[in-house]
Amino acid sequence: xxxxxxxxxxxxxxxxxxxxxxxxxxxxxxxxxxxxxxxxxxxxxxxxxxxxxxxxxxxxxxxxxxxxxxxxxxxxxxxxxxxxxxxxxxxxxxxxxxxxxxxxxxxxxxxxxxxxxxxxxxxxxxxxxxxxxxxxxxxxxxxxxxxxxxxxxxxxxxxxxxxxxxxxxxxxxxxxxxx
Numbered sequence: 182x183x184x185x186x187x188x189x190x191x192x193x194x195x196x197x198x199x200x201x202x203x204x205x206x207x208x209x210x211x212x213x214x215x216x217x218x219x220x221x222x223x224x225x226x227x228x229x230x231x232x233x234x235x236x237x238x239x240x241x242x243x244x245x246x247x248x249x250x251x252x253x254x255x256x257x258x259x260x261x262x263x264x265x266x267x268x269x270x271x272x273x274x275x276x277x278x279x280x281x282x283x284x285x286x287x288x289x290x291x292x293x294x295x296x297x298x299x300x301x302x303x304x305x306x307x308x309x310x311x312x313x314x315x316x317x318x319x320x321x322x323x324x325x326x327x328x329x330x331x332x333x334x335x336x337x338x339x340x341x342x343x344x345x346x347x348x349x350x351x352x353x354x355x356x357x358x359x360x
Contacts, residue, residue, distance in 0.1 A: 228277035232257045235264030235283040247274045250281055261285070299359035302340075303333040313354045320346065334360050 185193065228246045230253055233239040237258030244253055251271040254260060265286045275281070300309050302324065310321035323343050328334065331342075337358055340346050 228275060228279075230275045230277075230279045230281060232281040232283070234281075235261040235285045237261065244275060246277070249274060253281060254283065297357070299357055301359050302337070303328065303360060313357055315350045315353050336360060 226246050227243050229241055229243055231239075231241050232253050236254060237260070239257060242253055242256050244256065249271065250269060250273050253275055254271070260266065260283060263285045265284045268284045269281075300313065305324075307318065307321045307325055310316055310324055311318050316324075320343075323346070324340065327339075327343050331339075334340075337351065337355060337360060340351055341348065
């Protein structure tokens, strides 16, 4: 083997040193630059929701994220008897800032609802006339026969022209019939 000259030895040492330094810098950079650490919380976070409408205690409630509407209703003291739960999804998860409105069933007021519509003597069927108080199938047929024979009724009092139809019967149905 040939001996290297001093100059060649120096070049070889510089090259080996450069390789060692390059490898060292590369290893150092890999250790210093770390991958970002993702921290996930194992505790569920709390959210604030508002509930109103058909519940006993409407207001703001702090619950866990992902809790269901049914759980918020329970916190609000349950629902009122007039609450309409068929119009909401009780299993829906709640979100922060959500407003939950429990609708109320439509209550029908007996005093404000109009009564049944009067039966028109000129267009009523035998079945419709038979529903009137004091009017049976025979009288209903008699009213229709009168209408066919004499033409349309012009006033309610014309019912008195029908055989066995008296003032008492007319008075009983007067408000329930029309012309």
